[in-house]
Amino acid sequence: MANDWWKDAVVYQIYPRSFQDTNGDGIGDLRGVIARLDYIKELGADVIWICPIYPSPNVDNGYDVTDHQAIMKSYGTMEDFHDLLTECRSRGLKLVMDFVLNHTSTEHPWFKEAEMNPNSKYRKYYFWRPGTADGPPTDWVSDYGQSVWQYEEHTGEYYLHMNAVKQADLNWENPEMRQSVYEMMRFWLDKGVDGLRIDQLHLLSKKEYLPPYEDYIARRADPKPFRPNGARIHDYLKEMTKEVFSKYDVMSVGEAGSVTPEEGLVYTGTDEHELNMIFHFQHMELDQKPGQEHWDVKPLELSDLKKVLTDWQKKLEHQGWNTLYWCNHDQPRIVSRFGDEGKYRKASAKMLAALLYFMKGTPYIYQGEELGMTNAPFDRIEDYQDIQTVNMYHKRVFEMGRDREEVMASIMAKSRDHARTPMQWDGSRNAGFTEGEPWLKVNPNYKTINAAEAENDPDSVLNFYKKLIRLRKQYADVIKGSYTLLLPDDPQLFVYERQANGQKLISISNVSKEEAAFYWPDGSEPGSAKLLLSNYENAGSADSCITFRPYETRVYLLA
The missing domain is CATH 3.90.400.10 (Oligo-1,6-glucosidase; Domain 2)
Incomplete structure (x- = not known):
């Protein structure tokens, strides 16, 4: 039944709590999503992935669910959801739900x-x-x-x-529990939902995490003896596909943690009958110190990024399918992380988008990423609400005696709340998100970084995204072709080729704030290269040697 439509789709992720409030309570809602569907359609997206909208005590902002078959009152009603589905259909948009299957709320x-x-x-x-x-x-x-x-x-x-x-974690060893979960999944798919994103897929198989408790003394040397992606996970996914996904023409995607490309092929390989694609974390762990927590930040090494992204492109080149993402509800803003949120904010935001979205896979754009939204400059722990952030602060400051400024620097770099500040729609009060008091503070730069400003600026990050998405769809066959990394040891330039049907794309990105020299590879004819995309005006001709400006990116078409 499936026709792999998701391979040609662009997904826009919505964190509904922070997207658009329509009733003045400071919390986004489903009516707010409906009100912004035209914006998403005009961006060029095909699919909306919406984070959990089920009843929840909000200990972890909706990822602690009490009822998987209802709508949380602060978001609206089931009628509002049906209206959202109808309005998506009328615009040719598909809707993917977020499903939390590793655990439930203790209020469930x-x-x-x-x-x-x-x-x-x-x-x-x-x-x-x-x-x-x-x-x-x-x-x-x-x-x-x-x-x-x-x-x-x-x-x-x-x-x-x-x-x-x-x-509280669910016991996936229990077949009756699994059938209860499948019934909940079918509830939404029967309504016409176009797919499910499975949260924390990598934690579902737990038997090996739980040795007999009397053995724990011998295991104390390692306080985390468990490992993700346990022994039975593939059994569960094959069963889930047979019981649920195989009966619908829908998209299936799972969050798979620190999975390797080899493991990713097992999850997504067409012969495995598991999922269409997974989210891995490898490229998102490159700015943390090895063996430490993600709060322990280190500078990104471009060579590491090249290796990780290339390994995934090559391993899944013929079977399997990649997700292409920089941001989501759990990750800080990419322009603050791998780019430059100051002088080169626009240039680096555009460069990072072009670098990633000409690779093979399904692009995921997180709300505000297309505007170049940045991390919030909140330097008080009282301004953060994320439970993970608050717990870390109290543990490191009060239990471990760490320096408060050092801890706050980690939070200002890596807190999940940076992705959750309200969407910046315009320069009015509260960025046009709400007429009430927002549940989380608005980033104070909203008066200069917002959708209304971006729509009227031909050079905006938003308009660059629109052009990039059009080009990606225009050259879809080439982007699905072969991938070749060039200049693997260059410390500034990330360069790769895509080739199919006698056409070749070459993507060249300067991932630094210094100028970089690019020399065309042997056998290329730069004089015949057609410039498809650039984030700078006056990009110039494709000379044998090109000086790339800070965070400059170019994509060329070669016959």
């Missing part, structure tokens, strides 16, 4: 019954272990800076939570 009816009744069938939907004389079953620590075990007083046992305390 399944968990509420499980914690009160050890004999309930829902008890086996989660992980429970007795403690020991030393406390929890193991001393494992989550990415939220806490023990992964939480004592539950009603039954005197601990439950597992790989994320926040209020996010």
